[in-house]
Amino acid sequence: MSSCYCCFLLLALSCLGLGVNAQQPVPAYVKQCKRSSPKLEECLIKALHHVRPYLVKGIPEIEMPSVEPFILDSLTLSLTGGERGYKITLRDIHMYGASNFTVSRLKLSHNGQPFEAKIHIPEMKIDANYTSSGVLIVLPASGGGLFHATLGNVAATIKGFVSSKSRGGQDYLNVDKLDINLVIKDINMNVRKVFNNNRILTEATNLFLKENGQEVLHVMMPQLKVKMAAVIKKVVNQLLSHTPVQLLVTP
Numbered sequence: 001m002s003s004c005y006c007c008f009l010l011l012a013l014s015c016l017g018l019g020v021n022a023q024q025p026v027p028a029y030v031k032q033c034k035r036s037s038p039k040l041e042e043c044l045i046k047a048l049h050h051v052r053p054y055l056v057k058g059i060p061e062i063e064m065p066s067v068e069p070f071i072l073d074s075l076t077l078s079l080t081g082g083e084r085g086y087k088i089t090l091r092d093i094h095m096y097g098a099s100n101f102t103v104s105r106l107k108l109s110h111n112g113q114p115f116e117a118k119i120h121i122p123e124m125k126i127d128a129n130y131t132s133s134g135v136l137i138v139l140p141a142s143g144g145g146l147f148h149a150t151l152g153n154v155a156a157t158i159k160g161f162v163s164s165k166s167r168g169g170q171d172y173l174n175v176d177k178l179d180i181n182l183v184i185k186d187i188n189m190n191v192r193k194v195f196n197n198n199r200i201l202t203e204a205t206n207l208f209l210k211e212n213g214q215e216v217l218h219v220m221m222p223q224l225k226v227k228m229a230a231v232i233k234k235v236v237n238q239l240l241s242h243t244p245v246q247l248l249v250t251p
Helices: 004-016 040-050 052-057 199-211 213-242
Strands: 070-078 087-096 102-107 115-133 143-167 170-192
Touching (some): 040 052, 040 102, 170 199
Antiparallel strands (some): 070 087, 102 115, 143 170
16 A cells, blocks of 8 residues: 555556656656566665665655655445344545555566566554444444544555656656555454534444454455555556656666
8 A cells, every 4th residue: 555656656567668768867766676676576676675765755756745644545344144134334534654665575577478466464553533423232333433543564565567668868757556465464444523423322332343354354354455555556647657667777
């Protein structure tokens, strides 16, 4: 997520294998790799780990914002069925911790196949505003409050395709398709400042989230993956439009 930005970028570069212009200075956040190296994938992993502190700060010269927090607009979850089923909408979603990633595996694109990266993030935290409607257990639960979640042992698999265009004598990439799959082993969710600090509804909601955290995550996941992929694609394309590939991979 966030951490996926530069992972995707370096994978895309390695897939196309474009050369470097020796006249251009190499920015501090770039660790160059040789396209001809038999250890290219190992070098790319080191380059991704090299860029982590820059992801936290952001890179103003290429108009790349900080990835902390990673921001999504909203998610709508139908958690129980029926006419008065319990529904939650999360808004202004802020996700923290994505920059603390480790790349465990890279598979470069060959013969028209997508590139693939596997990433591990020890912990991510989510803060959001939420509103709810319907009946929770036996209690009317329409209202709102603050939502928090801690996601532990996050494994992400990223796949995608890119294309290349020339501009001003240099080559620039564009993300044409990007997919993300997430596996989250540990989940803890809670709410606060709920229903004008109604203690009974707050406790009921937190009990529901504690006992059904994985089920809530399962309902959330399809929207979460699509929206994360869309945001990452937009940000990466903005980044790629400002950064010629000749700066990143040498012959």
